[in-house]
Amino acid sequence: MKNSVGREIPEYIESYGQVKPFDGALANYGERTKTSVKLRSVKPGDNKLVETIDEVLDKVGIRDGMTVSFHHHLRNGDFVLNLVMEAIAKRGVKDITVAATGIFKIHEPLVDYIKSGIVTGISVNYIAPGPVATAISKGLLKKPAVLMSHGGRPRAIESGDLHIDVAFIAAPTADSYGNMNGVQGKAACGTLAYAVSDAQYADHVVAVTDNLVPYPACPIEISQDYVDYVVKVESIGDPNGIVSGTLTVTKDPVGLRIAKLAAQVIEATGYIKEGMSFQTGAGGTSLAVAAEVRRFMKEKNVVGSFAAGGITGYMVDMLNDGLFRSLFDVQCFDLKAIASMRDNPKHQKMSGSLYGNPHNRGAVVNNLDVMILGATEIDTDFNVNVVTGSDGIIIGASGGHNDTAAGSKLAIVVTNLTKGRLPVVKDQVTTVTTPGETIDVLVTERGIAVNPARQDLIDKLKDTDLPIVPIEELKNIAERLTGKPEPIEFSDQVVAVVQYRDGTVIDVVRKPL
Amino acid sequence: MKNSVGREIPEYIESYGQVKPFDGALANYGERTKTSVKLRSVKPGDNKLVETIDEVLDKVGIRDGMTVSFHHHLRNGDFVLNLVMEAIAKRGVKDITVAATGIFKIHEPLVDYIKSGIVTGISVNYIAPGPVATAISKGLLKKPAVLMSHGGRPRAIESGDLHIDVAFIAAPTADSYGNMNGVQGKAACGTLAYAVSDAQYADHVVAVTDNLVPYPACPIEISQDYVDYVVKVESIGDPNGIVSGTLTVTKDPVGLRIAKLAAQVIEATGYIKEGMSFQTGAGGTSLAVAAEVRRFMKEKNVVGSFAAGGITGYMVDMLNDGLFRSLFDVQCFDLKAIASMRDNPKHQKMSGSLYGNPHNRGAVVNNLDVMILGATEIDTDFNVNVVTGSDGIIIGASGGHNDTAAGSKLAIVVTNLTKGRLPVVKDQVTTVTTPGETIDVLVTERGIAVNPARQDLIDKLKDTDLPIVPIEELKNIAERLTGKPEPIEFSDQVVAVVQYRDGTVIDVVRKPL
Structure with a gap:
């Protein structure tokens, strides 16, 4: 079928499902529902601090077919996605969907996980040119990648379209009860804004930090009432990859x-x-x-x-x-x-x-x-x-x-x-x-x-x-x-679905021949 | 039946429903669900600013049987509950439940609304001694009042036990798109913390302000993405009733x-x-x-x-x-x-x-x-x-x-x-x-x-x-x-249900003879 920008898109895409075609930028407003959230309430005296990522994976019951999420404020300096995926891969868990707000060159290890079927799905709203994007284009990922917008992703999470089993939140600063901010610590990145919906809607929420501070962290951007576990690692990121140098006006x-x-x-x-x-x-x-x-x-x-x-x-x-x-x-x-x-x-x-x-x-x-x-x-x-x-x-x-x-x-x-x-x-x-x-x-x-x-x-x-x-x-x-x-020239294989911000499909990316 | 603190409570209370008896302070943890939320999404260009409270009542479709909510940070200086209830009463709407975080002497007009059946239910977590509390004790309210705790109320809202149709949030400062804070304006009260769950879960959310500032309000405590309408009134409260004088150490x-x-x-x-x-x-x-x-x-x-x-x-x-x-x-x-x-x-x-x-x-x-x-x-x-x-x-x-x-x-x-x-x-x-x-x-x-x-x-x-x-x-x-x-000596009439923070019933208040 053709959507309203004239793109030929399938009505149904294997491993994606029925396609809602894009029908105009303002077509999809009106009554909406934010989905319900499952969680495990935390008693006085319960301890959230966990020693290792591996132990966290036990606690959250990681298993085949789950969706794990990450945010990209650490950009090309992010260690957390790789640390978590390495721990998942070591367990022989398969068929994981990585719901990352952004993917950078540093996340190249994903390519091997894609090839081995550990990672079979990716949803992302920013992706840098590089190995993962190329692997998706080559059709190596089992399911079509879902490309979203920065507003479309929280829409998908809040509506229930994108269900996250475990959110791993890279936290430049956290206390042992899960209060976090991004403005303090050696891997300071500023706001943690893209991770807010993940914290609000995921079944399990894990803060991963290299700067564990005495309770309570101050300021707090994401608060303890949304966080199940806190794990301290050696380093969550490389400051040189997190912040750009001084960004300057072009001289061209x-x-x-x-x-x-x-x-x-x-x-x-x-x-x-x-x-x-x-x-x-x-x-x-x-x-x-x-x-x-x-x-x-x-x-x-x-x-x-x-x-x-x-x-x-x-x-x-x-x-x-x-x-x-x-x-x-x-x-x-x-x-x-x-x-x-x-x-x-x-x-x-x-x-x-x-x-x-x-x-x-x-x-x-x-x-x-x-x-x-x-x-x-x-x-x-x-x-x-x-x-x-x-x-x-x-x-x-x-x-x-x-x-x-x-x-x-x-x-x-x-x-x-x-x-x-x-x-x-x-x-x-x-x-x-x-x-x-x-x-x-x-x-x-x-x-x-x-x-x-x-x-x-x-x-x-x-x-x-x-x-x-x-x-x-x-x-x-x-x-x-x-x-x-x-x-x-393209083959028929759909390697990525391009969602408009309202969740309709504005285009698909097919595998180039 | 007797609950675990030995109080004799009914198994079923008319206009309240089945009673979950209190069973210990730590009995009720574990898997929990936050309920889904209905809302109307707001398009670019939509206007949220409404001229009068009466017009807001049209927009939200106020009708018999609805639950409207208020927060009590303005304490005994609060004008908003009275303004809204007066507008509701004028329309001949009946059978309203007032879900207020706190009720003070200033809210005495509620007594007449209770007598006339305009207000038939009240849930509250703080209530000052005074006319409304006494009216409840006398059995004037059609349904038993539900007395909660400050933590129990957000629990009730988030779980769906307390469904709010329209939240009216007294906002000492707001912009025309609904961003609010309580630290600026002539009726400054500090934080708006008790209203946060109302904003997150009510079907309709209305900011009522007497200090409409240019967009964006700064700082923002409750943000525009939770707010349907903004209405400006002459005054939301009396500063003398909002803040106490200097609170001092006893000399007794x-x-x-x-x-x-x-x-x-x-x-x-x-x-x-x-x-x-x-x-x-x-x-x-x-x-x-x-x-x-x-x-x-x-x-x-x-x-x-x-x-x-x-x-x-x-x-x-x-x-x-x-x-x-x-x-x-x-x-x-x-x-x-x-x-x-x-x-x-x-x-x-x-x-x-x-x-x-x-x-x-x-x-x-x-x-x-x-x-x-x-x-x-x-x-x-x-x-x-x-x-x-x-x-x-x-x-x-x-x-x-x-x-x-x-x-x-x-x-x-x-x-x-x-x-x-x-x-x-x-x-x-x-x-x-x-x-x-x-x-x-x-x-x-x-x-x-x-x-x-x-x-x-x-x-x-x-x-x-x-x-x-x-x-x-x-x-x-x-x-x-x-x-x-x-x-x-008490009659058998249950005039209030005392909920423990987990939603179980720790006691009931009967009408004194």
Whole structure:
């Protein structure tokens, strides 16, 4: 069948089940249910501290077919997923589904577990290009991977679509009764926001820490009433892999030109205004947009309401400069962000659900004015791909892409028109991650295209000297520069299901031939 | 039938249902279920701000038989319960159950609603002596009132035993999307901790505020993802009724003697030690115990882990003096506590569930070393009554009494041996609120009784010069002083059901003749 972005998807996918096709970004609201939770109540005098991960696996009764979960705030420095999976693998347990909020190169050991059938399922909302993503693309995983968004995952957990048997929460600081935070300890990573739904809904919740502090931990982000066991390990992560170095504005002249154009679009459409809200990623071009927006805000003497998302030192500087009244932080990208979250009450954490879940009573993305997004490919219907590369291999998942696009009033994709001698604007993207109906403007170095559905924006931009062109023209320019690439050929095997944030299927990834 | 504290209770109570008899403080742990939650998801662009309470009642579809909930952090200054109930009453809606965490004298209008059948049910965990408590005692309420504890109420909500149709949350500060806090605004009350379960589990959640701030409120205690509607009213409360004046240590020599003895018991039994935790109420004698404990802690150069409960300025001073590393606050009693919670990260808030719910994965009371409790009556089995007065009329509910008694390692009741020419120690208390198995020591001005079940404490105290006596002797002394009072006579009508924190029935209150 075809879904509403025109993608051909199966009605039923083996090991996934019946497919609910994507039917529009706003099609799936209304009455919702948060599922019930099973737990074992803890008596006065009970001890939660367990000596080893192996002993935890006994306590939770690990067995074939279970789903175990992890969060990715330790990013490419995370040791916890590997430590737990190694202990599981040693027991000969099989058919495990890994529900990780993010997977990085450091998680390469998963590839062997996939090959040996220890891991047969993966659900993930951020995945870095690398060995695990490639193994999935090659069809090594028994069940199709499920690619979600940062808001879609807590939606899935809260609704019961994604049931977690055991949540393992990497805790830079914990006490022996399970109170945790991420702002203290040698593996400090800032907020633990993506793990909040796991703690609330998993059958068993385990804090894994290398910094066991006297009771009570202070501050507390995830509290003891959600935690069954605490286990101390030598190290939960490598600080060098956890935080990025200083993230800086791009120096590339093309990136700077794109950023300048994007900021001019924001200004010309009236979004540089008192109380404005803003989100951007951590890439060099995105930060360059932030730098331009900052300049406009200072010129106009404007104070914004909030900046949100994964937070960098750049956003912290804007907060401290008084350009925003508050930050909503779901993930700290650098040391400055971690310190700010620890010390500044205006730097507020938000759970993944509060950030982007479409089925709660209103996520933060709903209040975003301006969102700056990247793209691997974008088609002439403004559908965006951030999941697959030009060779059809998986290089990412939505992260907050389709959440913020859906929520924000002005969703701008900034990208070079061509990358690696391939066009970014195409007739059809390889994989749809984010529906075009939620993308408002595309900014490239060769011109700006506005979604025809946004006549209000077109009207506001038509008298400016900004290079507004139809998106088809950008496609043509790109193809003239690079030639039209040969289409990638795929087998019928579905290796990954791309869920939209509401749990419908917006696309599938098939195995490249 | 008789429950395990020997109280004769019906097997079935009309308008309450089948009775689960109390069967021991630790009888009811193990596998538990948190119930599912119905909600209406909120789309980008939806507006939550509603003009009037009346309009909110339309939106939530108020109708006969519904349960509406309130929290009591505004105490005797609360306007919200009355405002909402007045609007409900005007519509001719009937058969409403009021699930309030606390009821005060200011809520006297409830009496008329009870008489007219607008309100037919009440559940409450704190109730001040006064018109509503008296109306319940007189049997005016159609259904028996359900008296819970501060931990039992979130247990009831989370398990589904207490289903709330509409939660009205008095919010000293809120933004138009429902983010709230209690530390800012003219009706600042500190934490909103008792309302957290209501926000998480009610079908509809309404923030009622008189201080609507630009989005986002900061800090946020209850967040937008739990809130359907926000309504602004002229005033949510009277600051003079919200916070007490400065709460001070008693000057009464009897109270001071009791406090000194209690502190000596704590010291002699080894609980003045590094990492100790401590809770006491806000009464003059309780604060006097705190003053004595403080002196011992300073003498021994001891730093405690935490103090918990409803927090007074006295506890804030102990935190600031470095005598505790942290506070766990479920309710701020005075301006100093509110300011401290707002400004000091070591002053942590805790939800009612985190405080005392026996059926989560471990409440804070589980980690309490020493708890100082009051009593209206105590019997020779150490069962305590804080629910009914000597005339059988309701004057209170458990609050945190039976939660902290169950969790703490050393639960000490401090009380004058006689009150108002009546003995406090009796063969049988009028109503059991807290089972004797969870009370360790009774301290009076005429002697100290240790629960025989605590041989360890008896051993530690036997070589001190503290006046340790059997509890029966205290009873005899009291009766010699006051005479043995005539037993109160009751009709068969059950006017209130006293639930233990685990939802079993520890006693019932019958209508006095």
